[in-house]
Amino acid sequence: MPGKRPEAGHEEAEAGEDGAEEGLGGLTLEELQQGQEAALALEDMMALSAQTLVHSEVDQLYQEVRPLGQGRFGRVLLVTHRQKGTALALKRLPKMSTSLRGFLYEFCVGLSLGTHPAIVTAYGIGIESADSYSFLTEPVLHGDLISFIQPKVGLLQPASAQCCAVQLASALEHIHGQGLVYRDLKPENVLVCDAACRRVKLADFGHTRPRGTLLRLTGAPIPYTAPELCAPTPLPEGLPIQPSLDAWALGVLVFCLLTGYFPWDQPLAEADPFYEDFLAWRASGQPQDRPQPWFGLAPAADALLWGLLDPHPRKRSPVGSVEAYLGQPWRWPEGKTEGLEEAGN
Numbered sequence: 001m002p003g004k005r006p007e008a009g010h011e012e013a014e015a016g017e018d019g020a021e022e023g024l025g026g027l028t029l030e031e032l033q034q035g036q037e038a039a040l041a042l043e044d045m046m047a048l049s050a051q052t053l054v055h056s057e058v059d060q061l062y063q064e065v066r067p068l069g070q071g072r073f074g075r076v077l078l079v080t081h082r083q084k085g086t087a088l089a090l091k092r093l094p095k096m097s098t099s100l101r102g103f104l105y106e107f108c109v110g111l112s113l114g115t116h117p118a119i120v121t122a123y124g125i126g127i128e129s130a131d132s133y134s135f136l137t138e139p140v141l142h143g144d145l146i147s148f149i150q151p152k153v154g155l156l157q158p159a160s161a162q163c164c165a166v167q168l169a170s171a172l173e174h175i176h177g178q179g180l181v182y183r184d185l186k187p188e189n190v191l192v193c194d195a196a197c198r199r200v201k202l203a204d205f206g207h208t209r210p211r212g213t214l215l216r217l218t219g220a221p222i223p224y225t226a227p228e229l230c231a232p233t234p235l236p237e238g239l240p241i242q243p244s245l246d247a248w249a250l251g252v253l254v255f256c257l258l259t260g261y262f263p264w265d266q267p268l269a270e271a272d273p274f275y276e277d278f279l280a281w282r283a284s285g286q287p288q289d290r291p292q293p294w295f296g297l298a299p300a301a302d303a304l305l306w307g308l309l310d311p312h313p314r315k316r317s318p319v320g321s322v323e324a325y326l327g328q329p330w331r332w333p334e335g336k337t338e339g340l341e342e343a344g345n
């Protein structure tokens with residue numbers, strides 16, 4: 001993609017782990033309760049999991065086959081079980097950079113969500129070694145989605161973009177239904193199950209948090225960062241997080257899958273001309289204001305993305321809105337961009 005690959009590094013800092021205790025911060029009581037219940041359920045699961053950790057060096061139990069990937073925090077290896085020969089993915093988090101609590105949190109979120117077909121299945125095995133914590137998941141062997149996105153093109157098969165979008169929307173709906181917000185949707189966290197890129201699974205729950213947790217942006221925003229996180233927050237401690245953050249990121253990801261471009265580098269009108277152009281197009285609804293990166297998208301994609309990329313979080317479409325646009329073209333065949341109806345008209 002022509003835009004920079006998103007910066008490695010935490011994009012937000014947590015204001016506290018207790019969620020929006022100081023006030024509702026724009027959440028309804030029901031939304032606040034849903035987040036608090038999710039937080040309590042996770043605390044219980046973490047306490048139980050802490051008691052069942054296996055204390056061993058990883059290579060005594062598993063044989064390393066090859067590396068599968070490296071993130072900011074962890075290294076993921078393809079391993080086989082020494083007795084059974086079963087192939088597994090092992091994510092190893094060094095103690096230098098990961099606390100026991102941080103490890104248990106990611107391990108338990110993954111375990112509680114991993115029953116969904118578009119979420120990597122987690123096995124309930126957590127290992128504490130001398131210098132690292134590890135957990136095991138199913139291995140997904142076709143790499144991550146970033147390697148399938150061709151710069152200036154997107155996914156080669158437009159049908160694959162719809163397959164990916166609907167599976168990711170379903171995975172995110174499942175996460176939201178558990179009172180959680182995923183918060184880290186990007187191609188590097190979407191694992192591909194087949195060469196045609198028709199089946200995908202969401203991985204990496206290190207940033208997932210209960211709805212209502214207060215967060216503020218500390219580093220520079222990336223394209224997937226929703227605009228409300230870039231604006232001054234209603235509470236000094238930060239913004240109470242909502243599923244609409246994931247809806248924004250899904251909109252940006254679908255745009256990348258369809259075009260091979262980021263729609264903007266960051267959703268800040270004063271700093272990013274591409275975002276400014278998008279806002280101007282939204283305001284006028286006129287075909288002549290369609291920003292260049294949006295050429296080639298069909299009306300169904302325009303309408304879907306206008307909904308997911310609504311700058312107002314309360315008006316933004318939920319992730320499940322993808323369903324309504326399936327089966328219609330999302331991208332015109334190359335060269336055909338005329339006669340488009342405008343989104344929202």
Ligand SMILES: Nc1ncnc2c1ncn2[C@@H]1O[C@H](COP(=O)(O)OP(=O)(O)OP(=O)(O)O)[C@@H](O)[C@H]1O
Pocket residue numbers: 008068069070071072073074075076089091120137138139140141143144188189191203204206
């Ligand atoms: N179950 C799996 N099967 C195959 N590959 C995997 C699996 N889990 C992770 N990977 C690969 O390892 C990479 C890093 O994993 P992961 O995103 O979990 O690490 P991280 O340190 O938490 O990353 P981040 O920098 O996004 O926080 C992924 O981008 C992916 O390529």
